[in-house]
Amino acid sequence: MSDNSLNNLPKGFKGMSHDMGSDQTAFKGVQWGKVMMWIFLLSDTFVFSCFLISYMKGRTSTVVDWPNTSEVFSLHVGGMPVPLLLIAIMTFVLITSSGTMALAVKYGYEKNRKMCGWLILATAIGGLTFVGMQVFEWSKLIHEGVRPWENPFGAKQFGSFFFMITGFHGTHVSIGVIFLFIYARKVFRGDFDEGKRGFFTTMKSDYVAIEILGLYWHFVDLVWVFIFAFFYLW
Numbered sequence: 001m002s003d004n005s006l007n008n009l010p011k012g013f014k015g016m017s018h019d020m021g022s023d024q025t026a027f028k029g030v031q032w033g034k035v036m037m038w039i040f041l042l043s044d045t046f047v048f049s050c051f052l053i054s055y056m057k058g059r060t061s062t063v064v065d066w067p068n069t070s071e072v073f074s075l076h077v078g079g080m081p082v083p084l085l086l087i088a089i090m091t092f093v094l095i096t097s098s099g100t101m102a103l104a105v106k107y108g109y110e111k112n113r114k115m116c117g118w119l120i121l122a123t124a125i126g127g128l129t130f131v132g133m134q135v136f137e138w139s140k141l142i143h144e145g146v147r148p149w150e151n152p153f154g155a156k157q158f159g160s161f162f163f164m165i166t167g168f169h170g171t172h173v174s175i176g177v178i179f180l181f182i183y184a185r186k187v188f189r190g191d192f193d194e195g196k197r198g199f200f201t202t203m204k205s206d207y208v209a210i211e212i213l214g215l216y217w218h219f220v221d222l223v224w225v226f227i228f229a230f231f232y233l234w
Contacts, residue, residue, distance in 0.1 A: 037212045041219045044172075048223050051168065052230055055161045059234075067153035069232050072146075073137070087232050090133045091224065094173075097126030098221040105214045108192070108207040116210065117187035123217065124180035127173050134170050138163075162231070169227060172220050179213055 059066055070083035077085065104119035141162070145152040148160040186192065186205065195204035 031208050031212070033209065033212050034215070037215050041215065044219070048168075048226070051165050052226060055165060055230065058157045058161060059155075062155045062157055064155040066155050067151065067158050069234075072141070072153050073232060084232060086133060086137055087228065090130055090137075091228055093126050093133070094130050094221050094224050097123045097130070098218055100126065101214045101217045105211045108187070108210040111193065111207070113187055113190065113193060116207075117184050120180055120184040120187060120210070124177050124184060127177040127180060127217075131170060131174055131177065134166065134173075138166075165227060165231060169220070169223055172223070176213075176217050176220055180217070183210060183213055 071081070073087055074081040074083045075085045076082070100119045101123045104116050104123060107115040107119060141159075146159045146162070148163050150156060151159045186196075187210075190196075191205045192207045192209070195206070197204055
């Protein structure tokens with residue numbers, strides 16, 4: 001484009017709509033899968049936000065004492081209760097898996113199939129460990145009498161909020177773990193290097209798919225940070 005053509009373009013904010021609506025410079029070359037994942041994550045953000053806002057509204061409006069999470073989620077080690085020990089380990093495992101996922105994306109773009117595959121597998125194992133600890137946490141509370149409609153530790157709403165929020169998040173983690181194992185197999189098999197087509201698409205495989213899966217996994221980790229802060233620490 002010549003300098004004269006650039007000078008004829010609208011200035012300031014008026015030029016923004018002209019630029020976005022004409023040459024598509026802002027979106028040209030963007031992977032459609034990455035755009036769709038961002039749209040999905042945005043919609044999922046609204047869902048989790050509604051859950052957490054409902055939780056805060058329910059907790060602040062109840063007249064019954066809210067359970068002390070340090071006591072409810074404590075584990076006994078050597079005969080002594082340790083507050084939030086299991087939750088701290090779960091958080092550490094999930095955040096660590098986010099780091100291994102980021103490294104997997106890095107080595108994927110470097111075409112280092114071996115390191116990429118092992119890091120995706122490590123991420124999947126971390127997610128599976130998290131889900132296993134969450135199952136243990138659920139079974140422990142259910143054994144102690146916590147139900148969606150009943151709670152021996154205080155306000156009855158505690159059980160319904162707990163199972164709804166952590167269950168919805170745990171479902172996201174479980175789905176992510178399944179796809180991580182599938183992608184680890186595809187990496188080790190060389191699907192992304194050879195451009196093999198997937199089961200549900202006619203498009204050829206590419207290492208960008210690992211980055212897209214990474215976006216989902218980082219989102220799941222970020223959501224857990226908010227759940228940890230609002231539900232366990234508050």
